[in-house]
Amino acid sequence: MLKGKSILEPMDMTTAELEEIFDLADEIIANPPRFAHACDGKLLATLFYEPSTRTRFSFEAAMLRLGGQVIGFSEPNSSSVAKGESIADTIRTIACYADIAVMRHPKEGAPRVAANSTDMPVINAGDGGHQHPTQTLTDLLTIRRRKGGFENLTVGLCGDLKFGRTVHSLIKALSRYAGVKFVLISPEELRVPDYVRRGVLEANNIPFREVKKMQEVLPELDVLYMTRVQRERFFNEDDYIRLKDRYILDAEKMQLANENMMVLHPLPRVNEIAVEVDSDPRALYFEQAKNGMFVRMALIMKLLGIEVE
Amino acid sequence: MIVNSIERGIVIDHITAGTGNRILDYLKIDTKKNTIAFIMNATSKKHGRKDLIKIENVTDVDLTVLGLLDPNATVNIIENGKIVKKINLELPKTVTNVIKCKNPRCVTSVERNAPHIFHLMDAQTREYRCEYCDEIVSMKNE
Numbered sequence: 001m002l003k004g005k006s007i008l009e010p011m012d013m014t015t016a017e018l019e020e021i022f023d024l025a026d027e028i029i030a031n032p033p034r035f036a037h038a039c040d041g042k043l044l045a046t047l048f049y050e051p052s053t054r055t056r057f058s059f060e061a062a063m064l065r066l067g068g069q070v071i072g073f074s075e076p077n078s079s080s081v082a083k084g085e086s087i088a089d090t091i092r093t094i095a096c097y098a099d100i101a102v103m104r105h106p107k108e109g110a111p112r113v114a115a116n117s118t119d120m121p122v123i124n125a126g127d128g129g130h131q132h133p134t135q136t137l138t139d140l141l142t143i144r145r146r147k148g149g150f151e152n153l154t155v156g157l158c159g160d161l162k163f164g165r166t167v168h169s170l171i172k173a174l175s176r177y178a179g180v181k182f183v184l185i186s187p188e189e190l191r192v193p194d195y196v197r198r199g200v201l202e203a204n205n206i207p208f209r210e211v212k213k214m215q216e217v218l219p220e221l222d223v224l225y226m227t228r229v230q231r232e233r234f235f236n237e238d239d240y241i242r243l244k245d246r247y248i249l250d251a252e253k254m255q256l257a258n259e260n261m262m263v264l265h266p267l268p269r270v271n272e273i274a275v276e277v278d279s280d281p282r283a284l285y286f287e288q289a290k291n292g293m294f295v296r297m298a299l300i301m302k303l304l305g306i307e308v309e
Numbered sequence: 310m311i312v313n314s315i316e317r318g319i320v321i322d323h324i325t326a327g328t329g330n331r332i333l334d335y336l337k338i339d340t341k342k343n344t345i346a347f348i349m350n351a352t353s354k355k356h357g358r359k360d361l362i363k364i365e366n367v368t369d370v371d372l373t374v375l376g377l378l379d380p381n382a383t384v385n386i387i388e389n390g391k392i393v394k395k396i397n398l399e400l401p402k403t404v405t406n407v408i409k410c411k412n413p414r415c416v417t418s419v420e421r422n423a424p425h426i427f428h429l430m431d432a433q434t435r436e437y438r439c440e441y442c443d444e445i446v447s448m449k450n451e
């Protein structure tokens with residue numbers, strides 16, 4: 001049962017619960033007006049202890065499109081947080097007014113502290129480099145809508161596989177489906193951390209390969225998940241400059257890929273996908289962003305236990 | 310070495326040699342108020358070398374903490390000079406406010422009142438995982 005639950009990491013949901021959320025998201029996409037009043041009278045609190053316009057807009061748009069209302073803050077300086085209030089006290093106070101809360105926080109596990117302090121559902125909208133479950137829901141929904149499911153897919157992940165938390169969550173979530181294979185494309189320095197390689201892939205006997213070149217593996221991929229190399233992850237500017245342009249997906253490389261390969265990206269991109277790829281029907285990253293709002297609508301409804309006739 | 314047996318209290322025996330100090334530390338037994346016998350590196354038929362702790366007039370210690378630090382130790386409760394209870398220790402599934410999370414990015418570094426909670430991840434390696442940030446610590450002695 002999803003009603004009343006907090007969602008702090010993707011593995012908080014069983015595969016059956018994921019299917020429930022995706023089924024509802026599909027219904028919403030098919031007929032948005034049917035859900036325009038699903039959350040009438042309900043209030044979502046968005047607690048953003050660090051700015052993230054993209055994620056906050058996606059949640060706020062989701063609630064507003066369900067007929068609900070939104071309160072919250074988007075920078076901690078303007079709030080009681082600046083006066084040193086604890087997360088536990090803040091969430092208890094917010095729970096007096098709101099029905100559900102979304103939290104983004106620079107510290108790992110902050111939404112867990114919040115969820116442990118209240119009965120109100122709390123959704124983690126990113127806690128430092130730790131978890132970002134609604135991004136994973138977005139990725140999975142986009143794959144499911146195109147491929148019909150997750151079994152037997154060969155999924156390539158490219159770029160920064162070391163620091164990219166969306167990559168780690170996606171690998172973890174997909175590792176629960178039969179026949180999934182991974183091709184991990186990255187420079188030596190940005191390979192997946194040990195807890196993913198040993199703890200998830202090897203522990204579950206999931207086939208995977210680590211390669212340095214994108215071209216050679218493109219023909220076999222069903223999904224290519226691109227990521228951006230983030231400047232703030234590097235101590236050394238030279239390392240960043242050396243690695244950031246290593247993988248650029250362009251029209252020429254797209255010719256090597258099979259005709260049904262999906263290109264995904266959590267956005268924002270810098271230059272790792274050339275703009276010329278945007279018009280390729282296999283480029284699905286903007287559709288992915290739109291799905292992000294729909295899947296958040298579905299998640300909010302499920303956690304509030306709301307059904308529509 | 311011979312230490313007189315106690316009338317009433319607790320004997321923690323078969324402690325892995327070298328762990329006794331840490332156990333006294335974590336149990337927060339007031340070493341000024343209580344009479345304590347602490348033997349390091351005693352020879353044991355079973356274990357080769359061991360530590361041993363006797364605490365007079367104390368019969369309740371935190372068994373969870375003991376299990377966490379040394380699940381192989383044994384605990385005897387003494388009343389009127391006799392063993393009235395033998396306790397076998399277990400690795401606890403969850404410990405609260407015993408291990409501190411050392412990850413500087415963990416929320417416990419800023420949220421002062423949040424309890425430090427760790428969950429058992431792997432009994433073999435005695436690895437525990439932080440409730441909040443998933444940081445892993447091993448409780449095994451080096």
Ligand SMILES: [Zn+2]
Nearest residue numbers: 410415439442
């Ligand atoms: Zn922690």
